[in-house]
Each structure stands twice: as C-alpha cells, then as structure tokens.
Amino acid sequence: MLNTEKIRQDFPILKKGIIYFDSTSSSLTPEPVLQKMLEFYHEYRANVDRGVHRLSQKASEEYEKAHAKVADFLNAKSQNEVVITKNTTEGINTVANGLQWKKGDKIVTTLLEHHSNFLVWLRLKQRYGVKIEIVKPKPPVMYGLLDVGDFEKIVDDKTKLVAVTHASNVLGTISPVEQIAEIAHEHDAFMLIDAAQSVPHMKVDVRKIDCDFLAFSGHKMCGPTGCGALYIKNEVMDEIEPLNIGGGVIEDVEINNYTLNKTSKRYEAGTPPIAEGIGLGAAVDYLQKIGMENIEKHEKSLAKQMYEEVSEIPKIEVYGPPPQKKISILAFNVDNLNPHDVALALDVSANIMIRSGHHCALPLIKQVLKKSSVARASTYFYNTKEEVHKLSSALRDIAEHLTQ
Template sequence: MNVKEIRKLFPILDQEVNGKPLVYLDNAATSQKPLPVIEALDQYYRQYNSNVHRGVHTLGTKATDAYEGAREKVRRFINAKSTQEIIFTRGTTAALNIVAASYGRANLQEGDEIVITYMEHHSNLIPWQQAAKQTGATLKYIPLQADGTIDIKDVEATVTANTKIVAVAHVSNVLGTINPIKDIARIAHQHGAVVVVDAAQSAPHMKIDVQDLDCDFLAFSGHKMCGPTGIGVLYGKRDLLERMEPVEFGGEMIDFVELYDSTWKELPWKFEGGTPIIAGAIGLGAAIDFLEDVGLDHIAAHEHELAQYALERMSAIDGLTIYGPKQRGGLVTFNIDGVHPHDVATVLDAEGIAVRAGHHCAQPLMKWLNVTATARASFYLYNTKEEIDQLVVALQKTKEYFGHVF
C-alpha cells in the first residue's frame, strides 16, 4: 500500500484549513484515524453495543468477544507471552501511574533509587516524583550527551545496587532519540531493578517485541497509533502483575465481596475496574489490524526517510536550530531565532500546516536545552516529502513575516 492509497483511507486529510490544503504534522500529539477504525467504532455502537463479561445475551457475548479479541491483537502486536499480561487503560499516563502507584509504592523504601532521564515526558516523571516522596526513595537522572542521546557507560554509572526502578522513554517526544532499551534492561536486571518503558512514541512507528527487549513494564496509547482516544495499554510481566495490588476498586475487578473484605479477579481484569473501555479497545484492535496490514517495517522506513529529508531541508534554513540526534524517530523539533514557537505555529497554521508548539510536557528537557519552548513537526505513515517541502516554504515565510533576512 503506497502513501497515496493510505491517504485515501484518512478522510480528515481531505480538507482545507485557512484556505490551504491541510498538512497535518502533529502526529506525536495524536494521529488521525483511518476508515477501518472509524467503521469498527460505528459498527460496535450501531450493531452490538453492550457491556462485556457479565451478560449472557447475544449482544453481550459479541461485545465480549470483540473486547477480548482486541486484547489478543495487542498481545500479538508486542509479542507478550499471554493476554494476562495485557491491561487496558485510559492511555500511557494511566498505565504508568498504575506501575508507580501499585508496584512502585509497594517495593520502594528510603534509600532506594528510581533512575530516569532528562528526556522523559511528564507522564513518566511526575508519577515517580510522587512515588519517591511517599516512600523516601531518590530520583536519579542518566546524563544526556550533547546531541540528546544516552551513552551506555552513563547508564552503567548511574544504575547501582540501590536502584529498584529504571523508567525510560523508548523514543523521546521532543528529540526523537531512540533509546537502547534492551541494553538498559540488561544493566538494570544485573542490579535487580525493573525496567518501565514509555512506548507512546515507539509503538505506533516500529515493531516492538517485549520479550526481546526484556522490559518488565511497557505502556502506550491508542490515539497515537490510528486508534481512538481514551484507550491505552499496560504490559507487565505476569509474575510482577500477580504480586501487585489494584489501584481502582469497584465492579468488574472483584471476585468475592464480603461485608468487610473482598478478593480480586485474576489477571488482567483485577486492574480493569468498572465498565471497561469497550469501544476504545475494539477501535485499537482495528488500528492494529490496519498498521499490520500496512506493515510496521514499511512505516518505520517511510518515517526514517521523511525525518532525514526534513533534517536536510530544514538545516538549510538560516537561523533555524534543530534539536536532537541525526538518527531519530519521525519528528523534528526546532526553533527560529528571535521568533517564539507559538508565533511560528500560528503562521504555519495560516498556511494550513499543523505543528505543535510549547514545552511538549517535557519541561526538564526544555531547561536542559536552555529554551522555554520549541516547535515540533512530527510525521506518520500518511505524510509525504511534498508536505515537508510545504513546511520549508512556510518556515521561510515565517522568517520573512517577522523581519528576518534570508
């Protein structure tokens, strides 16, 4: 399936914004949805909308089969050993909070260390700050190289016998850095620590094999990978999840309830309290089908080509600074000298081009970069080199608008 064929499956792309054809380059924030996902959601609500697990009627059975079928699709997508290791959540943030609140607070104490990096999204930072405050553990940061990458020697120097948790992004949502998760996991496990991976920016774009990575927990969101908003996944090794307590209590997650005590369902349902995110899971399952039909290797190669092309074209613009390494995921974060990123994004929007501007939920990284904010263009399977050319022309117009000399 080529890009032209792929684009036809995304109805939102066929429109004008401010009188210009839409160029959507904000995929790291959220992706657009293809017809197979939209149709799967429509079919659920039109034909078999029902609660799952408890009902014995036909609609309930059909909904349950679709919901649990989506869980199996996720298991296969990341090569987990069992569907018991796949927990549906509201998104990456909720998944990481479960690990920090349940595993973290039960296994951390004063003197223990939580190791993270300066490039973490707030969702993989603030939960660990809170866990550290409540347990007396200490946060430690792996240093970054000048280009925003991690040197394995620094990982080896930072992780110690006191380290209990290493939490790291697979791909930075600002720098595009692709971190060596497998090597980090090896070092962490040598010291008896568990590894938590924020895969929000990697799961949509490349093949993930949790068994090969040997990570202990991994989290990602559906809305960044052609799926609906409000659905995400927490993967955890079964032996760890078995020992963890739920963080939400109520219906669905219970086994027996007495007047003064209760017991929990088996995995994965003990972490899915209340009516689950049924439509979201079904939509995520459809998104996985779609991505696998296109091919994750094809998507990764396409985005790599776009990122390298964008780096080449944008590097030729005087006064434009690009952040992050040469080898990166499918995004480019940048600033134009003397122009606030919000102003850059506003001018680009007038040209029909959607980019992100701000601190990207990564304020410590902004401080490390010595900036208050940046602009970010992020690519996906439906973007083209022609759209990058349009971005470059619009950036030149932005410089012109704010009085810069070519």
Template sequence: MGVQEQYPFDVEAVRADFPILDRLVGGDPESPGEGPGDDTPLVYLDSAATSQTPDPVVDTIVDYYRGYNANVHRGIHQLSQEASVAYEEAHDTVADFIGASGREEIVFTKNTTEAMNLVAYAWGLEELGPGDNVVLSQMEHHASLVTWQQIGKRTGADVRFIEVTDEGRLDMEHAAELIDDDTQMVSVVHVSNTLGTINPISELADLAHDHDAYVFADGAQSVPTRPVDVDDLGVDFLAFSGHKMCGPTGIGALYGREEILDEVQPYLYGGDMIRRVSFTDSTWEDLPWKFEAGTPSIAQGIAFAAAIEYLEEIGMQNVQAHEDLLAEYAYDELTDLGGVEIYGPPGNDRGGLVAFNVEGVHAHDLSSILNDYGVAIRAGDHCTQPLHDELGVAASARASFYLYNTVEEIDALVEAVGEARDLFA
C-alpha cells in the same frame, strides 16, 4: 531516484482512508467557510500528539454502537456475549502486536499516563522506600517524570536522572553509574517525543537486571511507528496509547510480565475486577481483569485492535521506513534553510519527528504563522519542561510525521518556516 519513489508503500492509497486530510483550513474556526484562507489544504504534522484515524477504525466503532453495544462480562444475553468476546480478543491482538505471551500481560488503560500511574501506585507505593532509587532520564515525558517524582516524595525513594549528551543521546556511562544495587526501577522513554532519540532500551534493561531492578519503557512514540517486541527489548513493563497509532482516544495498554502482575495488588477497585466479595474482604479476578475496574472503554478497546490490524496490513517495518525517510528529509531541508536550530540526533538516526526553533521567532508565533499556511504543528515544551530547561529554551516547535504524510507536505512546512523566518528578520 526521487524521495517519493522510495516510499515503502502506496501513500496516496493510505491517505484515502483518512478523509480529514482532505480538509481545507483557515479563517475563523467558529465560522468555517466565512474567513480568509479557507481554501488552504491541511498539512497535518502533529501525529506525535495524536494521529488521525482511518475509516476502518471509525467503522469498527460505529459497528459496535449500531450492532452489539452492551456491557462486557456481565450479561448472558447475546449482545453482551458478542461485546465480551470482541473486547477480550482485542487484548489478544495487542499482545500479539508487541510479542507478549498472552492477554494476561495486557491491561487496557486510558493512555500511557494511566499505565505509568498504575505501576507507580500499585507497585511503587508498596515496594519503594528510603534507600531505594528509581532511575529516569532527562528526556522523560511528564507522564513518567512527574509520576515517579511524586512516588519518590511519598516513599522516600531517590529519583535519579541519566544525563543527555550535547547530541541528544543518553549518556550510557552515566547510566551505569546511577543504576546500582539500590535501584528498584529504571523507567525510560523508548523514543523521545522532543529529541526523536531512539534510546537503547535493551542495553538499559541489561544494566537494570544486573542489579535486580525492573525496567519500564515508555513506548508512546515507538510502538506506533516501528516493530516493538517486549522480549527483544527485555522490558518488564511497556506502555503505549491508541490515539497515537490510528486508534481512538481514551484507550491505551500496559504490558507487564505475568509473574510481576500476578504479585502486584490493584489500585482501582470496584465492579468486574473482583471474584468474590463479602462485607469483610474481597478476592480479585484473574489477569488482566483485576486491573480493569468498572465498565471499561469497550468500543475504544475493540477499535484499538482494529487500528493494530490496519497497521499490520501496511507492515510495521514499512511504517518505520516511511518515518525514517520523512524524518531525514525534513532534518536536511530545515538545516539547509538556515536560521533553524534542530534538537536531537542527526536526521538519519531519529524517530519520525523534528523539534526546532527559528532564530528570532518564538515557537508559539511560528506555530501561529504556519497555521495560516495550513500547516499544523506542535509548539511548547511537549510535556518535557526539564529537558527544555537543559536545552536552554522555553519552548520549541515540533513537526511529527506518520504513515500518511508526504514529501510535499514537508516541502510546505519548510516553505512556511522560511516565510516566518523572513517575516521576523
């Protein structure tokens, strides 16, 4: 059976919802159509940075601005009422998607980074102090690492890092040594955006809860690509971004257990998050609105829900199966190519991305050459500089896959990588 015959859904039908995938690229970006190579089909393999957006989600944004554009929670008129209902129901959609108990546990943010900062500032500055510690991993995205690092500097709390094994997995024996009775928070990425490692969050949650610590999972690479249930994971907080899961930019979500969010004070103040204001004091709105100060990203929030509905129609089990198939195929083909070093676990045990380097070729040069072939990948440290230091490399190339990618596109990647390798040989 061919690899294409193992697709869990009709990939070509899905691709039809993404007109951008029909683009021809190449030449001078400031003068499209005038440079050489403008007839090169786009092969978009950078969804771990930002996924593409399907027509139904774009239509949702257009419908909002054309049909009921108004501020939420502030007007009695019909447009405001319609916008408010749609925006609030979007919270319900997100809650259902990850198994939260209700909208009270879903705070809309700009992205995963803002969600991390919300908890770090609103909870961390109040609760952490000298003698406490926060446990991260060496594979953390800067959104987590830098945030807790800076909170540690402000509060005097120690920040510890679980080591990564040579195969790119968390050293769980080391984790058990680091997490102790002084640990207040364990914040770990669910799926590494560099190694593709799928971390044992539920096991970490058990370790943390045994010491009365909270657990924060960075779900930026997991929630878009596989079924995620907060109860199954056992987490207290989870963050993810809409733009990595077929949604628009500028919208993300923080899940927090209701009893924790009830106790945490907001760190952004202003309109819409207050119940009563006097010249001397203020009281806060109910959850989740007490954490959503000012005019929110209304269109983006409504479209976020539309993106989730789009994914649910395909089925998250199917999305994961497709990513697993592509990741294993890419891992095997790049390995067979020779001269390629791949970072992280084997191809049958990783998320839908492959970070690698080609012998004798800098990752930036490789990305530039691949661009000439129409292949769009990421090159750099992927916001994991300390991890790259541990790997002993300054940068890596990263190809990441999503529900609209095909085996043929991976073949195009491998062919282009081979050409680049031979060019620098």
C-alpha cells in the same frame, strides 16, 4: 513500499487540504477504525463480562480480541499481560502507585522524559522518600542520546525501578532500552518503558526487550482518544496493586475479603472503554496490514528529508540527533520568534499543523536545550515528501519575512 496515495483516502481530514505534522501529539484516525467502533454501537452495544445475552457475549468477545491483538502486536506471551488503559499516563501511574515503596528505594530515570514519566517519580520522592537519579544525555547533549555506560554506573542494588522513554517526544531520540533492561535486571530492578512514541512508529517486541512494564497510547497510533495499553509481564503481576478496584476485578468476594483475578483484568475496574478498546484492536489491525517495517522505512525517509531541508534554512536552529538515530520528529526554533507564533503562521499561511510549547517535557527543554519552548513537526505514515517540502518552503518564508 507504502501506497501513500491509497492510504490517505482513509483519512477524511487529509482530503480538506490539511497538512498534519502533529501526530506525536495525537495521530489521525482512519475510517476502518471508526467503522469498527460504529459496528459496536450499531450491532452489539452492551456491557462486557456482565451478561449472558448475545449482545454482551459478542461485545465481550470483541473486547477480548482487542487485548489479544495488542498482545500479538507487542509479542507478549498472552493477552492476560495486556491492560487496556485510558492512555500512557494512566499506564505509568498504575505502575507507580501499584508498587510498594519504602524510604531509600531508588528510581533511575532520564532527562529526556515526558512529564507522564517524571512527575509520578517526583511524587514518590515526596511521599515516601524514594531517591531519584537522573541520567543525562551524553555530549552533544542537544542530540539527546543516552549512554548505556551511565546506567551501568548509576543503577545499583538499591534501584527498584528504571523508567525510560523509548523515544523522546521532543528530540525523537531512540533509547537503547534492551541494554538498559539488562542492566536493570542484573540488579533485580524492574524496567518500565514509556513507549508512547515508539509503539506507533516501529516494531516493539516486549520479549526481546525483556521489560517488565510498557505503556503507550492508542490515540497516537490511529486509535480513538481515550484508550491506551499497559503491558505487565506475567511474572511480575503480583507486584502491582491495582489503582482502582470494583466491578470486574475479582475472582471471589466474601463479606470480609476478596481475591483478585489473576490476569490483567484486575487492572480494569468498572465498565471499561469498550468502543475505544475495540477501536484500539482495529488500529492494530490497520497498522499491521500496512506493516510496521514499511511504516518505519517511510518515516525514516521523511525524517531525513525534513532534517536536511529545514536545517539548511538560515535563522533556523534544529535540535536533536541526525535522522538515522531517531523517529520522525523535528524540534526547532526560528530565530527570535516565539514558537507559538511560528505554529500559528504555518497554520494560517500554509494549512500546516505543528506543535509548539514545552511539550510536557520541561526538564529537557530547560536543562538540555536551555529554552522555554520549541516548535516541533512530526510525521506519520500518511505524510508525503510533497508535504515535507511545503513545510520547509513555508518555514523559509517565515524565517525570511517574519524575523527582524
């Protein structure tokens, strides 16, 4: 059981009466994470891997520890499989631009994807003539559930990469990534997972899933902005040419040649986001202390409550599957109201923050939901049943009084 009351003390914004239902976009950051970053600035503010003096040694040690914490969190074999990035987007771009492509290579992705796991593949199509095949959700499509059988039909020996979101940022749907990875590997294709919405909310085990690449953002899991991570399975590391090269990536340099470091260090060119990386390590500590199983359980109960209370309000249409099949996200529209107006009304009338718009998932919004935008409320472990109830009451008011 979570002690939500105690946990909430770690988040100063929550003490100001704010009800934050936009963690899918970016989570709040707790004090212990901020304190850990401040410790770097106050006590060992120096560059990493570039000095023998004690401040640099200490900063390097803490930055290394952050990699080790992320590796442990994901059950990776070693911290050498973890690259600290700016965000999920950078992680996916690193893979997209690092693999060697030729005309006729095939990429399989889905209609559920965030633009970060979609545009990169479209660009490869334009650049190299790579073929993209898109798996659509099975009926009822607005649940956003993927059918493993569709991957069996579409993934073939020409497929070089299967790139799938682990959890949809609009519908919350959880994808069967373990089975999809197995299908990809039967055809010698790589498996990439966009884990921006799974790693913060559930236990993710890269060895159990057996993916080759997995990207996520620190700022969605209590870490600071400006950091994320990319897992690259050790066995496939040589397949990925680094996006940037420069300081910090080499084993040796001659006048005419260079050899790259054998570990994930080769993907962290230049001075890295040291404080943010250390903050990411602290966020992992924070989540592990609470326990991912406890987080998941708490959020499941909020998801159920939110779904039940909101879907029974007249004039509100909810999208996505029933709560047992998804993370705690609720996408909806209130009658003919523009979702931005709904979000503003919730802010002004009830101090409730939600997201509205296309959620950087236009193919899904347009082709699956047949809309141009939707409203979305999303919870995290610091939210409470009372807050969910305030959301549904405020929405009931809006549906009653603001619609014609």
